[in-house]
Amino acid sequence: MGESTVTTLEGRQPATPQPVADEANDRAGQRLLRRLRMPRRPRLWFEILLIAVSYWTYSLIRNAVPEQRTEALHNADWIWKVEHSLGIAVEDSVNHAVNSVTWLIVGMNYYYATLHFIITLGVLVWLFRSHPGRYAATRMVLFATTGVALLGYYLYPLAPPRLMTNTDFIDTVVVHQTWGSMASGDLKNMSNQYAAMPSMHIGWSLWCGLTIFALASAPWARILGLLYPTATLIVIVATANHFWLDAVGGMLCLAFGFTVARFWYGSLPYALPQLVPTVPAKPRGGPLLPTKA
DSSP states (O other): HHHHHHHHHHSSSSOOOOOHHHHHHHHHHHHHHHHHSOOOOOOOHHHHHHHHHHHHHHHHHHHOOOHHHHHHOOOOOOOOHHHHHHHHOHHHHHHHHHTTHEEEEEEEHHHHHHHHHHHHHHHHHHHHHHOOHHHHHHHHHHHHHHHHHHHHHHHBBBBBGOOOOOOOOOOOOHHHTTTTTTGGGGGGSSSSSSBSSSSSHHHHHHHHHHHHHHHHHHHHHHHHHHHHHHHHHHHHHTTTTTTHHHHHHHHHHHHHHHHHHHHHSSOGGGGGGGSSOOOOOOOSSOOOOOOOO
């Protein structure tokens, strides 16, 4: 009996804990992924640093793209011909009509130069304060939109209408000596002049408008949210900084940004909880153990 027992035990294959270990690693990876996807309360110092570094990096890369003047002008001519074939090539008419009203075009120049940053930062601050649970996801949309736009600047250099040589577009900043474009006047050496496709004025303003419309409670605020990208579209065309199709490019970039956020969080940012879920704190001490008598 004893020998057979020993033989039976010796004939058994040793158990391999590998599948159990793999399953544990998979569960740990899933928990880590859930933690990364879980909305957290944003930290002010981190957000300020992140936005500053991100915009600095964006500007650095955008301006580092070689200014391919010949190709950019060729692409502008092609865009202009496409718009003519589509029957939407009216940018020059809008440009001349608005330019004839001095106070209006000067106001648009300053609109183009300032609100692009002011409104976007304002919406970020509002999200941070009032919608912390949706802040990270909505910010991801903005960052992904801006990131993919850099590919457009690199792969498709495009001259804005005001720099085309065979048309009568008016550079309204130069004519009225106002500060309204980083690519005009004394500021033209600080920015890539041939990075018009896609239009981030449209990408960012539409992000602001949709965010305000989806999350604001006051009807007047929601209406203003829709009017803001509409007004921005008129401004970028009237100042001859963009074609209509540049705006379409900005919209496509924004659609990509929403797709990235939807994939990462499993939901559109606006459908996430407004506030960050609070997790009950674990007690510092473990469960009481029975003491020996």
